[in-house]
Amino acid sequence: MIIVMKAGATKKERDEVLKRIRELGYKPHVIHGSTRDVIGAIGDERGKAVLQKVESMHGVENVLPILQPYKLASKELKKEASLVRVNDQVCIGGQQLIVMAGPCSVESEEQIIESAIAVKAAGAQMLRGGAFKPRTSPYSFQGMEEEGLKLLAKAREVTGLPFVTEVINPETAELVAEYSDMLQIGARNAQNFALLKKVGQLKRPVLLKRGMSMTIQEFLMSAEYIMSEGNQSVILCERGIRTFETATRNTLDLSAIPVLKGKTHLPVVIDPSHGTGNHHYVAPMCYAAVAAGADGLMVEVHPDPENASSDGAQSLKPVKFAAMMEKLKLFAAAAGRTL
Known part of the structure; x- marks a missing residue:
């Protein structure tokens, strides 16, 4: 349920409402608006009618049901677009288009630092790189694990770029x-509910x-699993879905951008590298994603993709990435964004 507070309701009145929501067995989530606060009361759907009693409390304007099964992620709870901040350096979901770029896997100190310097020079605001890699084959490169995290931290120290990297199980999440500056949940773990709950409890x-x-x-x-644990800083990433088509690695569902924008306040990022699996198609899909309203892009860039430990075929060389970023400025401007 959504509890809409009156404009000018006092902090004491709001605190009383929060207390009552908890007494009724629900978890309150406060959304601070420009003129009034809105409180989402999340819990067992079967007894939500008891929350209607809150409507009689001082400072409450009305109580409304949230019709969607995803409560905290729904636009019914929060109509304005959410801004997700990363270390007060990067803001995802605003006017600026955010580009996260780097290799699929961290392979060596030289490789990750060279990649970080190159993507920063081209205009990327964040570094991406995998230290823990869930792979389809148990014989494939599984990542450098903690040593890879240390190398990503060193690349951040050299370039100043915050980085995003994947977490693959609850045991290594902390x-x-x-x-890291931002945690990534990969496609294979998107319904690993124990992991989603764990990252929901972390301050990243x-x-x-x-x-x-x-x-x-x-x-x-x-996304609701993460948010229900207290972490509201969630970015959605479309990275391609599995269809009958074999010309590309996946089918990049760009129609998901306007659909998601109509349903949720969370930022939406596109990964055209995994979405297509071919470096020739990455730049066109970046341009198309920006035109469709994406808030950011996640692009694989490698200084030597021919010898990459993973996903070399879909990785751009630094010079190609730089050229794409220059052209991307035109698309960003046409979409009313900056880069």
């Missing part, structure tokens, strides 16, 4: 959070990738 923004066979509603319900 370790990854110690080093979360980039949640859409599972390869997930519907939009399932995607938003996964």
Whole structure:
């Protein structure tokens, strides 16, 4: 349910409402608006009628049901677009288009630092790189793990770029959070509910990738798992879904951008590298994603993709990435964004 406070309601009145919501067995989530506060009361759907009693309390304007199954992620609770801040350096969801770029996997100190310097020079605001890699084959490169996190931290020290990296299980989530600026939940873990709950308890923004066979509603319900644990800093990432098409690695669902924008206040980022699996298609899909309203892009860039440990075929060389970023400025301007 949504409890809408009156304009000018006092802090004491709001605190009394919060206390009553908890007494009724629900968890309150306060959204501070420009003129009034809105409180989302989240809990067991079966007994939500008892929350109607809150409407008689001082400072309450009205109590409304949230119709969507995803409560905290829904635009019914928060109509304005959410801004997710990363270390007070980067703001995702605002006018500026945010680009996260770097290699699929951290392979060496030289490789990750060279990549970080190159993507920063081209205009990227964040570094991406995998230290823990969930792979389809148990014989494939699984990542450098904590050593990879240390190298990402060193690249951040050299360039000043905050970085996002993947967390693959609840047991290592706190370790990854110690080093990283933003946590990534990959497509294979998008419905790993134990992991979603764990990152929801950590004080790091979360980039949640859409599972390869997930519907939009399932995607938003996964975001709800994170938010219900107290972490409201969630970014949604469309990275392609599995279809019958074999010309590309996945089918990049750009229609998900306007659909998500109509359903949720959370920022939406596009990963055209995994979405297509081919470096030739990455730049066109970046341009199209910006035109469709994406808040950011996640692009794989590698100084030597021919010898990459993973996903070399979809990685741009630094010179190609720089050229794409120059052209991207035109698309960003046409969409009313800055880069």
